[in-house]
Amino acid sequence: MATVDAIDSAEAIARDVAAIGRISAVPALLKVICQNTGMGFAAVARVTNGTWTACAVEDTIAFGLLPGGQLEVNTTLCSESRMARQPVVIDRASTDPVYFNHHTPRMYNIESYISVPIIHTNGDYFGNLCAIDPRPAVVSDPRVVAMFTAFADLIARQLENEERQERTESALQSERATAELREEFIAVLGHDLRNPLSAVSATAELLVRRQSEPDLVKLGTRLKASTRRMSALIDDVLDFARTRLGSGVGLSIREADFLASGLMDVVEEVRAANPLLDVRASIAINGAVRCDQGRIQQVLSNLLGNAVAHGAPDRPIAVRAAIEGDHLLLSVTNGGTPIPPDDLPKIFQPYWRPAHSKPGGGLGLGLYIASEIVAGHGGTLQVTSCASEGTRFLVTLPVA
Known part of the structure; x- marks a missing residue:
């Protein structure tokens, strides 16, 4: 509960006051009130036990209040309306049986007066929609009171919309700040992991060279495979952090004369790491292709990693690359259980992994990073999946 202070x-x-000022309809409502009642002053007032503050004003009688101006709350009839939570309506104060001797009409030299509460749907009292004039006016007419009540309800609903929007924007800003901080942390962490990982990799290399000790060679081989996998994960994390922090995936696009052999190197690495899998390659790229060769190799590596993780181990993985017309087509196809249709739109989202994924199967960034690299080249990455044809990822890149 907020304190009075x-x-x-x-x-x-x-x-x-600013919230009322942002409701564009309020000035028009106040003009309509004055035109329909003949009264010269109308206002939206913020009213509490301790203060009366004008938030919006229509003044044609030089009453002298501007938005932000204040009156002593005990000198106003709005305080009585607030306590009763009912309108106060006076056609002619000097002859009114209740208010003819009231201090408010005499203090402000007014004859006609109307004040209607502005109450939120949760019961919180904001203030009053009111009008005054030194001349008498027929404001007790039920149609006039109904108009004030409808306008007061409209203002209350608009204030609630303003508050909801402000809360939503504040939550979004907080969420963005949290996301940026998290991604900056990820980027720093990924960078800082490089040095210890390099030390582990160097140790693995030394173990592999101990040919006279087969057990150490086996340990070193496994350690090398693990460091390659960790290095790939770090690469994906850093690329993801760059895209989220606004710098995008870094590309160095130039004429690549040896793209075919570069892609074949990726295939051979996957074959070496998975000797029991049947990885078939048909790569026919004649001539130079304008691209970032290292990044295209990364795309193929990520697509092959996905095929190894999710394809059927007894079905071949097919890699095809060729230039057709003005485009380079690169595809990876694997057999196995098709991707459910509901999952197809999600697979390029960061951190998304299918429900049946095995623990430790990766961060779910590989396909996202691949799609970002392809998009950075002005190309497309598409996927189709069915039981008869298998799951096929197709990269289409402009060659010039």
Whole structure:
């Protein structure tokens, strides 16, 4: 529960005055009130136990209040309306049986007066929609009171919309800040892991060279495979952090004269790491292709990694690359259980992994990074999956 001091603080009052100021319909509503009642002053007032503050004003009688201006709350009839949570309506104060001797009409020299509460749907009291004039006016007409009530309800609903929007924007800003901090942390962590990983890799290389000790060679071989996998994961994490932090995946596009052999190197690495799998390759690229060769190799590596992880181990994995017309087509196809149709739109999302994925199967960034690299080249990455044809990822890149 907010304290009285907090409710009536300068910051709270300024915030509410600004909120009313953002409701574009309020000036028009106040003009309509004056035109339909013949009264010269109308206002939206913020009213608490301790303060009365004008938030919006239509003044044709030089009453002298501007938005942000204040009156002593006990000198106003809005305080009575607030306590009763009912409208106060006076056609002619000097002859009114209740208000003919009231201090408010006499203090402000007014004859006609109407004040209707502005109450939120949760019961919180904001203030009043009110109008005054030194001349009498027929404001007790039910149609006039109904108009004020409808306008007061409209203002209350608009204030609630403003508050919801402000909360939503604040939550989004907080979420963005959290996401940026998390991704900066990921980027720093990935970078800092490089040095210890290099040390582990060097140790693995030394063990592999101990040909006289087969057990150490086996240990070194496994350690090398693990460091390659960790290095690939770090690469994906760093690339992901760069895209999220706005710098995008770094590309160095130039004429690549040996793309075919570069792609074949990737295939051979996968074959060496998975000797029991049947990885078939048909790579026919004649001439130079304008691209970032290292990044295209990364795309193929990620697609092959996905095929190894999710394809059937007794079905071949097919890699095909060729230039057709003005485009380079690169595809990876594997057999096995098809990707469910509902999952197809999700597979290029970061951190997404199918429900049947095995623990430790990766971060779910490989396909996302591949799609970002392809998009950076002005190309497309598409996927089709069915039981008869298998799962096929197709990269289409412009060659010039």
